[in-house]
Amino acid sequence: GTWTLAIHGGAGSMSRQNLSAAEDAIARAGLAAALDAGVAILEQGGSALDAVEAAVKVLEDDPHFNAGRGSVFTYEGRNEMDAAIMDGATRAAGSVAQSTRTRNPVTLARAVMTASPHVLLSGEGADAFSVEQHLEQVDPAWFATPERLRQLEELKNRRSGHFDIDMKYG
């Protein structure tokens, strides 16, 4: 049968006109790894749902992308992650906002979809639900990277507007 997979992997630099050769190579390697993870499932006849979760998990674990490990910082210096997943066959959906301890937020979103009657859980409740579902927990420090902290400090020093997306590395 026909299968297809498409991914996007924002590193927080959508407004930049140029990447260095090293940055370009890192981004392409990350995208290639995510494609590989999803394709491995689809090639074997696996589900689209499993494929999108697998691809996103790779990008969440890659510190160069703004999701999971490598997420940007809030103003208060925290990493708070949001994620969602949806199954087109049933229109079942799950999502989380302000997740702070689940290694892969997309997997927590899927647990919301499959193991709760809800669609969106947030904050401390989402974190607690994750523990109850026995999902992999990490110390919040695991998500933090020096580069993202530098970006937060740069933003604060520039005192830019609250929605200056060029500066906010979103």
Next chain:
Amino acid sequence: TVGAVATDAQGHVAAATSTGGLTGKRWGRIGDTPLIGAGTYADDRACAVSATGAGEYFIRIGVAHEIAARVRLQKEALEQAAATVFSELTEMGGVGGVILCAPDGQHAWLFNTPAMYRGSASADGARRIAIY
């Protein structure tokens, strides 16, 4: 923000999106990613969509659902539906991009920013990675 959309060999579609949000966000700000229909949507009757960009605009338009609705009800092609919704997004001042795929295996992407890291692969062996 990262995301993926897929069509499997059974013709089912799915979408997933994940993000750290915006640097320096305050007051518990939440963007479009976890809002089903804004940044993420999947419907076998139409397509799957994952979005990235200025979330507040995607929320106001309901970008992901709006694209899927146009495909389902207007029978528009993926590119046409996305372009129509993005013209509205751009007019409002929103920036970002979407990736899409349909149950028949077609896929597309559209963005109104200089760069969107993206990639695709298909059963026919096609594989592409692009940034600009």
